[in-house]
Amino acid sequence: MLIFAAAIYNNTFMDLFEKLQKNLGPLGTHGSESHGYYMFPKLEGPIGPHMMFRGKEKLVWSLNNYLGLANHPEVRKADADAAAEWGMAYPMGARMMSGESNNHEALENELADFVKKQACILLNFGYQGMVSAIDALVDRHDVIVYDAESHACIVDGVRLHQGKRFVYRHNDMESLEKQLERATKLTNETGGAILVITEGVFGMSGAMGNIKEVVALKQKYQFRLFVDDAHGFGTMGATGAGTGEQQGCMDGIDVYFSTFAKSMASIGAFIAGDKFIVDYLRYNMRSQIFAKSLPMPLVVGARKRLELLRTQPELKANLWKITNALQGGLRDNGFNIGITTTPVTPVMLNGTIPEATHLTLDLRENFDIFCSIVVYPVVPKDVIMLRLIPTAVHTIEDVDRTIEAYSQIKGKLAAGEYKKDRIASFA
Numbered sequence: 001m002l003i004f005a006a007a008i009y010n011n012t013f014m015d016l017f018e019k020l021q022k023n024l025g026p027l028g029t030h031g032s033e034s035h036g037y038y039m040f041p042k043l044e045g046p047i048g049p050h051m052m053f054r055g056k057e058k059l060v061w062s063l064n065n066y067l068g069l070a071n072h073p074e075v076r077k078a079d080a081d082a083a084a085e086w087g088m089a090y091p092m093g094a095r096m097m098s099g100e101s102n103n104h105e106a107l108e109n110e111l112a113d114f115v116k117k118q119a120c121i122l123l124n125f126g127y128q129g130m131v132s133a134i135d136a137l138v139d140r141h142d143v144i145v146y147d148a149e150s151h152a153c154i155v156d157g158v159r160l161h162q163g164k165r166f167v168y169r170h171n172d173m174e175s176l177e178k179q180l181e182r183a184t185k186l187t188n189e190t191g192g193a194i195l196v197i198t199e200g201v202f203g204m205s206g207a208m209g210n211i212k213e214v215v216a217l218k219q220k221y222q223f224r225l226f227v228d229d230a231h232g233f234g235t236m237g238a239t240g241a242g243t244g245e246q247q248g249c250m251d252g253i254d255v256y257f258s259t260f261a262k263s264m265a266s267i268g269a270f271i272a273g274d275k276f277i278v279d280y281l282r283y284n285m286r287s288q289i290f291a292k293s294l295p296m297p298l299v300v301g302a303r304k305r306l307e308l309l310r311t312q313p314e315l316k317a318n319l320w321k322i323t324n325a326l327q328g329g330l331r332d333n334g335f336n337i338g339i340t341t342t343p344v345t346p347v348m349l350n351g352t353i354p355e356a357t358h359l360t361l362d363l364r365e366n367f368d369i370f371c372s373i374v375v376y377p378v379v380p381k382d383v384i385m386l387r388l389i390p391t392a393v394h395t396i397e398d399v400d401r402t403i404e405a406y407s408q409i410k411g412k413l414a415a416g417e418y419k420k421d422r423i424a425s426f427a
């Protein structure tokens, strides 16, 4: 009571919203001046390499529509037909309670067959599903060992973990071994087990995870491997079955995850693995037990997308034709595109955040090119990363135009032109 009175007297109570207003968060802080342009831009018109931004056509390199399925006529028809037939509500309820359907089961079987696993479970969203799967797989006696550059959904899943977590340096097998030694020692004491988590393709750098080398460490250490292949599914491997297929080590991936948000150009995700572990997740993953089943149009639409992904290899061939032209052209013109071996194409330039802002504005307004810009703290200070995502529906003309534009902005950046407040604002 006394403390309460003192708090009122000293006026130390703070309203939650008042407090939040004082600290809007790292992105929110820039919200007012960037909203609608650098953040929350509206790309309008049919999804593809050419879309409208603020009333003008732009060449777009920022969508993970790798295979160009987003606006494929067969996909659009399947989505529309399914929406007309089922509506967006069916089936209602969580799958466990009342939301099961033959189409959900069929899609799971088709995905499992495609990635050569015994079984598969659908997830409503990749991010939320990943967090929930990590939560379901480990308890406080277990240790998670994960790559330092893991996607936010892995990091947030690991945050929920009540036991120890050890991070290893990005793709560094020596560092992984060190952490596995620590984890082994600890689990010998706790009676727990080890889960290693990494990605098939890292979405910022375009580097592939060293999955084959991680799998090889199973000879020496006892652990299970969980791979997030969001960017690898559909883009990597002879059939598009992902990074495990590409590296010839799919069998060593115990829990294989991908999302429908990229190559499949939709919403939803899945986990594939041995029947036992998929059934375990079916009965233990809170994000699926306590949430409504995926609506039928998304499930039927995903079946059509998977059918096209499997039966139209020219989609992946086109993606790689554009990828190779873009990456080859950039390298030939002296650009640093880092260590990518996948379609993700980061272009690294040196400059400050204000320069990045002016350069982006120039690129968008004067060259009509729209790509994602990544700055500190995602990349080191004074690095500007222009991230390009080639797709099967881009053309060689798009590539040539982009390389020409990039050469010009690189020259302007080096000449200090973006230092001036010449290009002041988009408003």
Ligand SMILES: Cc1ncc(COP(=O)(O)O)c(C=O)c1O
Pocket (backbone or CB within 6 Å): 125, 126, 127, 128, 130, 151, 153, 199, 203, 228, 230, 231, 259, 260, 261, 267, 268, 269
């Ligand atoms: C590596 C990775 N994992 C998971 C996700 C999340 O997937 P979703 O968009 O389906 O939530 C993303 C982004 O979409 C991603 O890039």
